[in-house]
Amino acid sequence: MPVKDDLPLPTLRDMLASAHLRLIMFAVLLATASLVLSGGLVIRNYAQRNLELVGRTVAYTVEPAVLFGDREAIRQGIVSVAAGRGIERVEVRDSAGQLLAEWQNPQQGALATLSRAANPVFWPNPAVDQVHRGEDHIAEVRIYGNSEGILRYGLAGTIIALACLGLTVIATRILARQLQSEVVRPLEHVAEVAHAVRRDRAFERRVPASGIAEIDRFGRDFNALLAELQGWHAGLTSENRELAWRASHDGLTGLGNRQMFETTLCGAIDHARRDGSALAVLYLDIDRFKAINDDHGHASGDAALVAVGERLRAAIRQNDLAFRLGGDEFAVLLAPTSGRDQAGMVVERIRQEMAQPFRLPSGVHIAARLSAGVAIFPEDGESGDALLRKADARMYRDKRRDLGSGVFVNA
Amino acid sequence: MLKRLCLALVLLTSSALMTAPGRAMPLAVMADIPLGPAIPGESRYAGAVVRTVRGMIEYTRWPQRNDPLVLCVAGPTQHAGQIGSIRLSDGRRVDRRNVNATPGALGGCHILYLGNLAIALQRQLTEAVRGRGVLTIAEADPSNAAEAMFAFTYKPNGLSFRLNVDAVSRSGLRVDPRVLRLSQGGA
Numbered sequence: 001m002p003v004k005d006d007l008p009l010p011t012l013r014d015m016l017a018s019a020h021l022r023l024i025m026f027a028v029l030l031a032t033a034s035l036v037l038s039g040g041l042v043i044r045n046y047a048q049r050n051l052e053l054v055g056r057t058v059a060y061t062v063e064p065a066v067l068f069g070d071r072e073a074i075r076q077g078i079v080s081v082a083a084g085r086g087i088e089r090v091e092v093r094d095s096a097g098q099l100l101a102e103w104q105n106p107q108q109g110a111l112a113t114l115s116r117a118a119n120p121v122f123w124p125n126p127a128v129d130q131v132h133r134g135e136d137h138i139a140e141v142r143i144y145g146n147s148e149g150i151l152r153y154g155l156a157g158t159i160i161a162l163a164c165l166g167l168t169v170i171a172t173r174i175l176a177r178q179l180q181s182e183v184v185r186p187l188e189h190v191a192e193v194a195h196a197v198r199r200d201r202a203f204e205r206r207v208p209a210s211g212i213a214e215i216d217r218f219g220r221d222f223n224a225l226l227a228e229l230q231g232w233h234a235g236l237t238s239e240n241r242e243l244a245w246r247a248s249h250d251g252l253t254g255l256g257n258r259q260m261f262e263t264t265l266c267g268a269i270d271h272a273r274r275d276g277s278a279l280a281v282l283y284l285d286i287d288r289f290k291a292i293n294d295d296h297g298h299a300s301g302d303a304a305l306v307a308v309g310e311r312l313r314a315a316i317r318q319n320d321l322a323f324r325l326g327g328d329e330f331a332v333l334l335a336p337t338s339g340r341d342q343a344g345m346v347v348e349r350i351r352q353e354m355a356q357p358f359r360l361p362s363g364v365h366i367a368a369r370l371s372a373g374v375a376i377f378p379e380d381g382e383s384g385d386a387l388l389r390k391a392d393a394r395m396y397r398d399k400r401r402d403l404g405s406g407v408f409v410n411a
Numbered sequence: 412m413l414k415r416l417c418l419a420l421v422l423l424t425s426s427a428l429m430t431a432p433g434r435a436m437p438l439a440v441m442a443d444i445p446l447g448p449a450i451p452g453e454s455r456y457a458g459a460v461v462r463t464v465r466g467m468i469e470y471t472r473w474p475q476r477n478d479p480l481v482l483c484v485a486g487p488t489q490h491a492g493q494i495g496s497i498r499l500s501d502g503r504r505v506d507r508r509n510v511n512a513t514p515g516a517l518g519g520c521h522i523l524y525l526g527n528l529a530i531a532l533q534r535q536l537t538e539a540v541r542g543r544g545v546l547t548i549a550e551a552d553p554s555n556a557a558e559a560m561f562a563f564t565y566k567p568n569g570l571s572f573r574l575n576v577d578a579v580s581r582s583g584l585r586v587d588p589r590v591l592r593l594s595q596g597g598a
Contacts, residue, residue: 064589068466069445073593133469134500 012184017176024168032161036154043153044122047086047145054090055129055143057081062092063131066100066139074101088119088146089126095137105146115148122147186210190222203230250324252302253309261323261331265384268333272377275336279377280343282332283391284312284350287369287399289328300360304328304368311353316346330370331388343374371399444570453492459570460490460563464548465497467561467572468505468522470587471546479504481519485512485536486526488550490563494524514539522546525559533557537578544583560586 058081065073074092082090082103090103105112123145131139189207196202203226207219248260256264265281272279286292286308293301305328312322312330319335334343350370357365373395375387447458454460468480482505484491497505510516512528514536523545525533534557537547549559553573560578564571579586 061589061592064466064470064587064593067469068463068593070593077592134502136500 012187013176013180016179016183017172020172020175021169024172025165028161028164028168032157032164036157036161039153039157040150043150047149048127050086051123051127051143051145052129054082054087055127055141058090058092058143059129059131059139059141062101062139062141063133066092066094066131067133071101075103078103082143086146086149087143088116088123089142089144091126091142091144092131093140093142095139097140100139107148111148111151115146115151118147118151119145122150183212183215186212186215186219190215190219193222193226197226197229201233203233250309252305253324255309255312255330256321256323258323258325261325261333262384264321264323264333265387268336269377269382269384269387272336277337278339279336279387280334280338280340281375281377281387281391282334282343282347283373283375283388283395284330284332284370285395285399286328287371289368292366292368296360296362296364296366300362300364303360304358304366307358308354308368308370311356312350315349315353320346331391340374340376343376347372347374371395373398446569450493454490456490456563456565456570457493460550461493461497463563463570463572464494464522464524465499465505467546467548467590468497469499470590472585472587473521473544474583477503477521479506480521481505482507482522482524483510483517483520484508484524484526485510485516486528486532488524488526490550491524491526512536517545520545522548523559525549525552525557527551530556533559541578541581542583546582546584547578560584 058078061081062074062077065071065077078090078092078101088105092100092102094100126142126144129141129143130137131141186207189210193205193207196205206223206226210216210219248256248263250257268279271277286304289301289304292304305324308328308330309322309324312332316322316332317335320338321333323331323333325331332346334346338346350372354370355367357367359365373391373393375381375391375394377387380390381387444459444463446455447462449455450457464482468482473480480503482494482497484494484507494507496507499505505522508520510520512526512532517523517536517540520540521544523536523540525536525548527550528536530552533549533552537557537559540547547559547561549555549557549562552559552562553564555562555573555575558575558578560575560582562573562575564573574586574591576591579591
């Protein structure tokens with residue numbers, strides 16, 4: 001299967017990691033945002049109450065100084081109370097609205113600048129408190145808030161959120177690795193088995209059980225499919241073998257057929273020519289086979305052919321090969337380096353085997369005689385055809401003698 | 412934040428109350444009280460003096476509530492010309508009464524304003540009213556040698572006063588700690 005190298009597909013681990021990352025990032029950001037927002041609101045509320053309290057305290061503190069008309073004392077009273085974080089500016093005005101004293105937060109720096117820029121947003125209105133002496137209203141105190149505390153909180157929240165996100169990325173990687181080993185490994189088992197089946201025809205391989213229900217189900221189905229494939233494969237193989245056997249063998253007797261004989265003879269001649277050795281071929285047919293057919297029926301002819309096949313097989317030696325060439329014609333290819341003597345011995349044994357009567361389907365026992373001719377390579381011919389013709393001719397000569405007085409094995 | 416504020420208040424109060432009796436430690440002085448517009452024929456400090464006296468009375472608490480309060484002026488004065496009848500913010504009235512500069516003439520006084528008298532006589536008068544619930548103010552004793560509770564000091568552009576913590580603590584009166592703190596703040 002061709003694999004596109006230019007655009008690599010994402011692995012499951014990558015997908016898991018990115019999905020986790022997005023999910024957890026979303027969760028962390030959501031939690032941080034809501035926490036910072038609600039915390040900011042709470043702090044803002046406390047700061048508002050603080051402003052009001054500072055206003056009350058300033059009003060209380062500066063009251064005598066206002067009554068005495070001592071501005072310096074008013075200013076110092078403000079400083080003693082208000083000089084802390086969270087207050088940007090304090091003003092004390094008399095009942096006519098004239099400024100008696102003021103104090104401004106002296107803080108400098110980036111945060112203070114930022115805080116000043118943010119003050120109108122967080123503290124659009126000052127906290128106001130009135131200074132009374134008895135019935136008389138003698139002054140008004142205005143406290144302007146400072147957003148530095150809120151900004152600090154927001155900054156800390158952001159830093160914590162970023163730190164959490166960093167941790168999240170690491171945790172995501174670890175989680176993805178664990179999930180990969182749990183999910184991907186069973187899948188890899190399946191892939192490995194599929195590959196082995198395809199490459200090595202290892203139909204006996206099976207996917208091991210995994211700990212995940214879906215993959216387990218998939219694995220079971222896959223294994224069932226493999227079992228079916230294995231069955232089909234075995235069926236096909238044996239069918240092929242049978243077909244091949246049928247193509248080269250005679251269905252009735254189980255001996256090799258003419259085609260197989262010719263192929264085998266060809267190979268044997270080549271072999272003998274290379275080795276410079278001898279080779280012997282027997283050509284046989286059944287005497288009066290036509291009469292058996294006519295007298296006892298075709299089923300009896302078939303039975304005679306089967307009997308001849310069996311006896312041939314019994315008579316020949318281990319490395320000799322018997323064939324049915326067609327009709328009542330048989331051939332035997334003797335084992336390599338067999339000469340005329342061995343051929344005579346084999347023919348003699350065949351005759352002995354054939355001397356025993358065999359039973360026909362009708363219940364009659366008869367004995368049949370085989371006529372035989374021998375051809376020797378290379379004396380009687382260099383080719384298979386020549387050898388076969390020679391053997392055939394000698395077989396007919398044998399048949400003509402007909403008296404069964406012996407085998408004519410030589411010209 | 413809240414806690415810190417409360418703490419500041421407590422410190423404020425306690426520092427005022429830590430003025431232990433028996434320690435002759437006159438405390439100076441709050442800063443300038445503006446003089447205000449000058450009135451022809453009057454001392455240029457007169458306006459500031461009457462305002463300051465009123466403030467001192469406002470922040471002083473007597474064991475019993477008296478209405479009206481009697482302000483006795485002893486001896487000749489330079490800056491008390493505008494002190495007449497004063498109305499306090501809670502509605503009480505302060506009546507001026509000129510008295511002789513003798514210890515026997517001080518009965519019924521709630522406030523003793525000491526005019527331009529010899530220091531020894533002033534001391535005699537403050538000792539006579541000590542512990543009897545009389546607020547003492549010295550017009551002409553800038554170093555507060557006579558140990559009045561308040562002693563005016565005069566600056567070119569304003570009026571100041573010294574507060575004698577020892578005298579306050581032995582007077583039998585309560586002075587608002589914020590006034591004590593005012594004098595501390597000016598120190």
